Each structure stands twice: as C-alpha cells, then as structure tokens.
Amino acid sequence: MTAECRFTQAVLWVQDQSNTTPQREFLASGSGWPTRYDRNGTSVAQEGNNGAGEGAFSGHPGMEANSSGKEWTATRRLPQALIIGVKKGGTRALLEFLRLHPDIRALGSEPHFFDRHYARGLDWYRSMMPKALDGQIVMEKTPRYFVTVETPPRVHAMSRDVKLIVVVRDPDFLGLQRIVTDKHFYFNKTKGFPCLKKPEGSSKPHCLGKTKGRTHASIDPEVMQRLRDFYKPHNQRFYQMAGQDFGWQ
Numbered sequence: 001m002t003a004e005c006r007f008t009q010a011v012l013w014v015q016d017q018s019n020t021t022p023q024r025e026f027l028a029s030g031s032g033w034p035t036r037y038d039r040n041g042t043s044v045a046q047e048g049n050n051g052a053g054e055g056a057f058s059g060h061p062g063m064e065a066n067s068s069g070k071e072w073t074a075t076r077r078l079p080q081a082l083i084i085g086v087k088k089g090g091t092r093a094l095l096e097f098l099r100l101h102p103d104i105r106a107l108g109s110e111p112h113f114f115d116r117h118y119a120r121g122l123d124w125y126r127s128m129m130p131k132a133l134d135g136q137i138v139m140e141k142t143p144r145y146f147v148t149v150e151t152p153p154r155v156h157a158m159s160r161d162v163k164l165i166v167v168v169r170d171p172d173f174l175g176l177q178r179i180v181t182d183k184h185f186y187f188n189k190t191k192g193f194p195c196l197k198k199p200e201g202s203s204k205p206h207c208l209g210k211t212k213g214r215t216h217a218s219i220d221p222e223v224m225q226r227l228r229d230f231y232k233p234h235n236q237r238f239y240q241m242a243g244q245d246f247g248w249q
C-alpha cells in the first residue's frame with residue numbers, strides 16, 4: 001500500500017498524555033491537549049441534526065456536574081484531531097472503535113469540510129461537531145483530506161495544533177487511557193471482521209456497514225507482483241517521510 005503525503009505537517013502521531021491528571025471518572029485525559037480555540041469563546045451549540053450521532057454519548061448529556069456541584073457545559077468546538085488516510089485503510093473502524101472511549105467525541109459522518117464545503121465557513125464546520133465537555137477530544141474523519149492539495153493550508157489556517165491521524169495501514173493508537181480492549185469486540189465469522197458487542201448509545205451488537213469488509217476478488221499473482229513493484233519506490237519515499245520503515249511487501 002502506498003500513500004503520497006501532501007501534508008507538510010502530517011504526523012503518524014500521537015501525543016503522550018500519560019502525565020495528565022484524570023479530571024473525573026470519564027474524563028481521564030485531555031488537559032495536555034494544545035488548544036488554539038478559545039473554549040470559553042465557542043458558541044454554546046444549538047440543538048439540531050448535525051449528523052454527529054447525538055445521543056450516541058447518552059451517558060454524558062450536555063450538562064454535567066462534578067462532585068462539588070459545579071456544572072460543565074458541553075459545547076461544539078472545532079476538531080482537535082482529524083483522521084485522514086488512504087482509501088479503504090480502515091478509517092471507519094478506527095473512528096468507530098475510538099469513539100467508544102469516553103474522552104472522544106466524534107462526528108459520525110464525513111463532513112468533507114476542507115475539500116468540498118470550505119466556503120461554508122468555520123461556523124458551519126463547528127456546528128457539525130458533536131457537543132463536548134472540556135477535556136474531551138473532538139474529532140472527525142474524512143480520508144479524502146489526505147489526497148486533496150487544498151486541504152493542508154486550510155487545516156493549518158484553522159489550527160496549527162490540530163493532530164492528523166494518518167491511516168496508511170495498521171494504525172497505531174492514541175495516548176489514551178486503556179479502556180477499549182478486546183472485550184468490547186467479538187469476531188463475526190460471516191463478516192470476517194471484529195464487530196462491536198455494544199456500540200456507543202446502544203446495547204445491540206454492531207458490525208460496520210456493508211461497504212466495510214467486502215468480499216474481495218482474487219487477484220492474479222502476476223498482477224500482485226506488478227502492483228508491488230510499482231508501489232515499492234513510493235513506499236520507500238513514504239518511509240523516509242514518516243521516519244519509519246513499515247516493511248510493506
């Protein structure tokens with residue numbers, strides 16, 4: 001597999017949050033996140049259908065109170081992390097499984113803001129995001145940002161601190177407290193992939209949709225070899241950029 005990286009700031013990332021102090025049971029991390037946005041200055045979001053999977057975080061509604069009775073208000077903020085990457089790289093699986101973590105608030109659909117809807121402006125983009133409490137990480141995934149030349153300067157103009165999670169293959173994990181483990185999954189033999197036992201906001205098992213985990217056509221070994229030869233130099237370039245040899249064959 002190959003990837004041409006057009007992001008000058010692309011990182012196969014992630015921030016170490018190991019020394020952050022848990023703020024409460026489900027806000028185990030996050031204070032180490034750089035924020036360029038004035039969280040107090042963000043508009044308190046209006047209710048509405050933004051495709052963000054509202055209610056998916058049903059255990060954590062808009063208003064929360066801590067043990068001293070102080071309230072936290074959930075607001076809509078611009079994302080602090082974007083999942084981008086190669087097509088069919090497993091970006092949906094990464095997002096769906098990450099959002100099991102209570103410190104993650106993720107938009108369910110792909111907003112395609114930086115590549116298709118940029119003219120709508122940042123307020124529109126923010127209104128698409130799910131509400132989040134201070135300390136929660138807001139993220140969205142639009143793999144196509146990875147291959148559209150106009151995206152990097154636009155992301156940079158929004159925030160120089162936004163984290164890019166580039167899925168090329170076997171994505172590594174965020175520096176989150178370990179909450180999501182194999183006990184959250186079961187292997188669905190028919191699908192041939194792990195599925196969630198209990199997705200966010202539901203008690204029913206859930207596999208990713210039918211466009212994920214499709215039956216693949218068998219490919220002539222000669223064609224496979226030609227593809228490998230073709231991608232080899234591109235992979236080498238990518239290893240150099242990423243500073244890591246992934247050893248893809």
Ligand SMILES: Nc1ncnc2c1ncn2[C@@H]1O[C@H](COP(=O)(O)OS(=O)(=O)O)[C@@H](OP(=O)(O)O)[C@H]1O
Pocket residue numbers: 086087088089090091092093143193194195207208211212213214215
């Ligand atoms: N748990 C689970 N369930 C289903 N599918 C899984 C899972 N984990 C990884 N995958 C792989 O994810 C591939 C789809 O990748 P993306 O979500 O990035 O696709 S897309 O580019 O956004 O359309 C999808 O590609 P296909 O097998 O070609 O359908 C899968 O190989």
